[in-house]
Amino acid sequence: xxxxxxxxxxxxxxxKSRHNAVDGLSFRVRRGEIFGLLGPNGAGKTTTVGxxxxxxxxxxxxxxxxxxxxxxxxxxxxxxxxxxxQRVNLDRSLNARQNLLFHATYHGIGRRERHSLADELLDxxxxxxxxxxxxxxxxxxxxxxxxxxxxxxxHPEVLFLDEPSTGLDPQxxxxxxxxxxxxxxxxxxxxxTTHDMDEAQKLSDxxxxxxxxxxxxxxxxxxxxxxxxxxxxxxxTVHPNGTAAEKITGMLSEIPGVQRVEDLGPPAGTEATERxxxxxxxxxxxxxxxxxxxxxxQERAVAVTDLALGSASLEDVFIELTGRDLR
Amino acid sequence: MTTTARSVRAFAAVLGRDVFVTGRELPSFLAQVLxxxxxxxxxxxxxxxxxxxxxxxxxxxxxxxxIALNAFLVALQNTSxxxxxxxxxxxxxxxxxxxxxxxxxVAVEKMLFGALRGLFAALLMFxxxxxxxxxxxxxxxxxPFAVLxxxxxxxxxxxxxxxxxxxxxxxxxNIMFAVILAPLIFTGASxxxxxxxxxxxxxxxxxxFNPLTYVSEGMRGALLPGIPHMPxxxxxxxxxxxxxxxxxxxxxxxxxxxxx
Ligand SMILES: Nc1ncnc2c1ncn2[C@@H]1O[C@H](COP(=O)(O)OP(=O)(O)O)[C@@H](O)[C@H]1O
Ligand SMILES: [Mg+2]
Numbered sequence: 256x257x258x259x260x261x262x263x264x265x266x267x268x269x270x271k272s273r274h275n276a277v278d279g280l281s282f283r284v285r286r287g288e289i290f291g292l293l294g295p296n297g298a299g300k301t302t303t304v305g306x307x308x309x310x311x312x313x314x315x316x317x318x319x320x321x322x323x324x325x326x327x328x329x330x331x332x333x334x335x336x337x338x339x340x341q342r343v344n345l346d347r348s349l350n351a352r353q354n355l356l357f358h359a360t361y362h363g364i365g366r367r368e369r370h371s372l373a374d375e376l377l378d379x380x381x382x383x384x385x386x387x388x389x390x391x392x393x394x395x396x397x398x399x400x401x402x403x404x405x406x407x408x409x410h411p412e413v414l415f416l417d418e419p420s421t422g423l424d425p426q427x428x429x430x431x432x433x434x435x436x437x438x439x440x441x442x443x444x445x446x447x448t449t450h451d452m453d454e455a456q457k458l459s460d461x462x463x464x465x466x467x468x469x470x471x472x473x474x475x476x477x478x479x480x481x482x483x484x485x486x487x488x489x490x491x492t493v494h495p496n497g498t499a500a501e502k503i504t505g506m507l508s509e510i511p512g513v514q515r516v517e518d519l520g521p522p523a524g525t526e527a528t529e530r531x532x533x534x535x536x537x538x539x540x541x542x543x544x545x546x547x548x549x550x551x552x553q554e555r556a557v558a559v560t561d562l563a564l565g566s567a568s569l570e571d572v573f574i575e576l577t578g579r580d581l582r
Numbered sequence: 583m584t585t586t587a588r589s590v591r592a593f594a595a596v597l598g599r600d601v602f603v604t605g606r607e608l609p610s611f612l613a614q615v616l617x618x619x620x621x622x623x624x625x626x627x628x629x630x631x632x633x634x635x636x637x638x639x640x641x642x643x644x645x646x647x648x649i650a651l652n653a654f655l656v657a658l659q660n661t662s663x664x665x666x667x668x669x670x671x672x673x674x675x676x677x678x679x680x681x682x683x684x685x686x687x688v689a690v691e692k693m694l695f696g697a698l699r700g701l702f703a704a705l706l707m708f709x710x711x712x713x714x715x716x717x718x719x720x721x722x723x724x725x726p727f728a729v730l731x732x733x734x735x736x737x738x739x740x741x742x743x744x745x746x747x748x749x750x751x752x753x754x755x756n757i758m759f760a761v762i763l764a765p766l767i768f769t770g771a772s773x774x775x776x777x778x779x780x781x782x783x784x785x786x787x788x789x790x791f792n793p794l795t796y797v798s799e800g801m802r803g804a805l806l807p808g809i810p811h812m813p814x815x816x817x818x819x820x821x822x823x824x825x826x827x828x829x830x831x832x833x834x835x836x837x838x839x840x841x842x
Contacts, residue, residue, distance in 0.1 A: 269842065308680065311842040330585050333682045344673040348603045354677075357602075360595040361681035363588060405677075 257322040259413050259444035260284035260307065265316035267302050267468075276302045278468030279316070284413070284446060289439055291459030291476075292448040295577055299468035300448040301341060304415045307446075308338045321412050334362065337406035338415040343398045345390045351401050352377060352386040355408050362409035369408070376404035379437075381430065396427035403434065413444045420454055432458060452570040466577045479572045487541030488565035489548055491533045492522065494558040500531055503557060510547050512538050534565065541565075589683040593691055596678050600695045615656045615703035616710070619648045623714055626773065642719060645711040646728070646805050647772030649704050650797040653732045654739040655767065657700025661692055661743025662750070662758070669839050670752035679840055689744060689836035693829065697733075697740035704732050724804030727814060731804065734821035735797030741825050742793065744832030748839050770794025775802060777810035793824040 260283065267277040277299040284290040292300050305311030306318050309329040318325045325332040346354050352373055359369035377383050380400040385393065393401060399419065406414055416435070420428045435458055438445050449455050455462050456476040463473040472479065495503060504516040519532040537544055541564050552559050604611055627641030668675035678688050712718060750758050769785075769792045776799050779786035789795045796817040803811030 305842060310676070310679065310840075328585070330589055330682050330684060333680055334588070336680075338680065340676070342673060344676040346599075346674050346677055348606075348674075349599075357595070357599045358677060358681075360598065361592050361678070361683075363591050363595075363682075 258283040258319070259286045259288065259321060260290070260446060261317070261319040261322075262303070262307070263317040265303070265306065265318055266314045267299070267306060267311060268314045275314070275468050277306070277313070280465065280468060280470050282463050282470050282473055284444060286412075286444055287439070287442050288460045289435065289445045289447065289458055291455035291462040292446060292465060293450065293452070293455045293462050293573065294448075294465035295450060298465045300465060301417055302468075303465075304338060304340075304417050304446070304448060307413075308336050308415060309333055334409070335412045336415065337409065337411035337413075339399065339402045339406050339417065339419060341417045341421070343390075343395075343402065345393075345398060345401060345405075347390045349390070350386070351382060351388050351390065351393065354390065354401060355405055358405045359408045364409060372408050373404075376408060380404045380434070396423050396430075399423070399427075399431070400434075403431075407443075411443065413446060414438065416445065416447045418448055418450070420449070420451060428454075452573055464573060464576055471576045487537040487539070489535040489537060489541050489544055490561075490563050490565040491535065491548065491552070491559060492530060492561035493533065493552060494530055494560055495528065496556055496558060498555060498557055500527065503531070503552075503555075504533060506551060506555060507533065507535060507548065510544065510551060512544050512547075514538055530560065585682075589687060592681045592683040593687050596681060596683070596688065596691050597695060599678075600691070604699065611699070612706075615652065615699070616706060619652050619707060620710060620714075622773075623648050623711060627715060641715050642806060643775060643802065643809060644773060645707075645715060645718060646801040647770075647774075647798045648711065649707045649732065650735055650794065650801050651767065651770060651772040652707050653700045653704035653735040654770065654794045654797050655700070655763070656703040657697045657736040657739030658743040658746070658766070659696075659763070660699040661696025661740045662747030663755075665692060665744065665747030665836075666750055666752055666755050666758075669748070675840075685837060685840050686833055688840070689748075689833045692747075692836075693737070693740040693744045693832065695740075696743050697736040700736035700739050701733060704736065720805040721807050724807065727804040728801045731797050731800035731817060731821070734818065734825065735794070735800075738793045738797070738821050738824040738828065741828035741832055745828050745835060748832060748835035766792055766794060771798040775799070775809050775811060777812060793821060793828075796820040796824075 262283070263281045265277050265280040266275055268275045280299070280303060292303065294300050302311060306313045307320060307325060309325050309332055313326065320332050320335045323331045323335060346357065349357060355373040355376060356369055359372065364372065377386050380403060382397060382400055382404065385397060390398070420431055423431065432454070435445060435447070447455070447458060459476060461473060461475050462479060464471045493503065500518055504518055507513060507516045514536040517534045517536070519534055521527045521530050522532055535544070535548065545562060545564070549559060549562060623644060626636065627644045630636045631638065631641055679685060746758065746762060769789045771789055772794060776786065776789055776795055779789070796812070799812040800814060800817030802809055803814060
């Protein structure tokens with residue numbers, strides 16, 4: 256079976272730019288999969304989506320949607336894809352429902368079908384009472400839901416969502432996540448770009464981490480976390496009893512199996528002399544280290560108020576791979 | 583379904599969208615296209631004539647020119663202004679760019695629709711001119727050729743509008759009126775017969791670079807054969823060339839703006 260999205264050695268250099276925005280990117284997305292494209296700002300995510308939706312001409316490389324080359328046959332590719340861009344690009348001369356109807360007409364959906372689809376999608380996106388609203392009067396979240404409805408009305412094979420939850424309030428985000436979950440059951444392939452780790456972890460079947468236009472790694476979120484060196488952690492909250500924090504981190508790092516110890520500072524509302532939180536990064540399994548850690552603290556008369564197994568998140572993987580520098 | 587059939591259907595739908603939106607904004611569209619030529623016709627054709635500042639018969643020379651002006655300029659403005667906006671902050675056109683038709687066709691649709699609006703505005707000038715001037719002494723057998731010039735003039739206006747609209751960056755839109763539209767209005771032979779400019783040779787040469795000149799001359803020559811005018815074939819040839827050259831140029835600029 257052909258992949259839903261097949262990208263190989265894709266390169267894009269914008270005119271007048273000195274480096275490649277996309278720099279030899281390769282990845283495949285299976286049919287029906289929700290694929291997260293995760294990367295810091297400027298990594299080349301939007302450029303990649305632009306190429307796959309025919310809006311950006313690649314410098315070199317291969318980009319196929321359901322086996323169709325987007326460069327060679329853009330018209331056929333456009334019937335297979337839909338995109339919800341980062342910025343609102345609704346047709347402001349039309350109201351909400353008309354935006355859906357005209358989009359469906361461009362894609363040749365018959366009159367009866369487009370009217371019923373428009374109503375159904377408005378309803379599903381929580382916009383039933385906004386059908387006649389002017390686009391300018393919609394909130395950010397409503398505009399975005401309307402763009403999703405518009406994207407779905409022509410039955411795309413692959414839906415691209417470019418940073419869909421940026422700027423949404425928590426309710427709108429949850430609603431969006433539920434709708435993306437629905438797409439999975441409908442069998443639509445989704446490519447989701449985000450710099451939000453929790454979102455990528457929660458929604459994606461697989462995640463590709465991109466930086467500087469290159470794919471650093473692709474795997475399931477769980478596999479990525481497990482592969483992280485020192486992926487297990489132990490979180491401890493202690494009462495120093497006069498012992499300096501550096502001394503405590505120093506003695507904990509000496510325990511065999513502990514890779515490094517991070518001082519996370521005092522919990523909110525307490526002083527460092529009263530309480531500090533520590534995170535121990537562990538080489539292998541974290542569980543067997545709970546005992547030795549407690550014993551060592553006991554020895555030095557440091558009172559333990561909380562000791563728990565932590566686990567790394569996708570964020571740790573992300574930072575490990577892309578570094579801490581500001582973009 | 584073949585790609586071509588699909589593209590033709592999408593083209594019709596995109597054109598249908600523009601017709602729908604214009605239909606809803608009809609009053610503002612009418613104001614936009616009629617106020618200026620009607621005012622010009624009224625002042626130069628009626629007021630100055632009654633005060634004795636213009637020769638009798640000038641209004642007759644002016645009317646075909648005003649129709650030509652409307653065909654060309656309304657087409658130009660209605661292609662270029664929306665395009666400048668479309669490519670700027672609103673990015674509304676993206677929906678059309680992602681519709682299943684070649685991007686070239688989207689450019690052609692913009693041009694064609696601008697031309698349709700120009701043609702509509704020009705046709706409206708016929709009854710209005712008749713009402714204002716009371717009577718016209720037109721050679722009715724010249725009407726088909728005049729209409730041909732009007733159609734070609736609208737298409738040329740759309741082609742120039744596509745070129746301008748896709749080439750002008752949004753922050754320069756103010757300057758566009760001063761440096762492009764105003765000179766086009768006054769060098770287009772719509773207020774004077776071009777063939778009689780012999781004593782102002784340099785101006786005659788300048789006017790020859792304005793496609794509007796050929797619309798005005800073609801229409802005036804057909805409707806008022808007694809007034810000195812350019813040979814009809816020159817008008818048709820020049821307008822066809824203008825459509826082809828600016829059409830190609832406009833599509834080129836459009837592609838550059840639409841695709842990164
Ligand atoms: N139209 C453009 N012209 C020139 N450079 C661009 C353009 N769009 C993006 N870039 C550059 O390409 C790189 C990747 O950008 P982008 O794909 O938007 O990244 P992301 O979506 O991951 O934040 C950035 O360095 C950005 O500055
Ligand atoms: Mg982006």
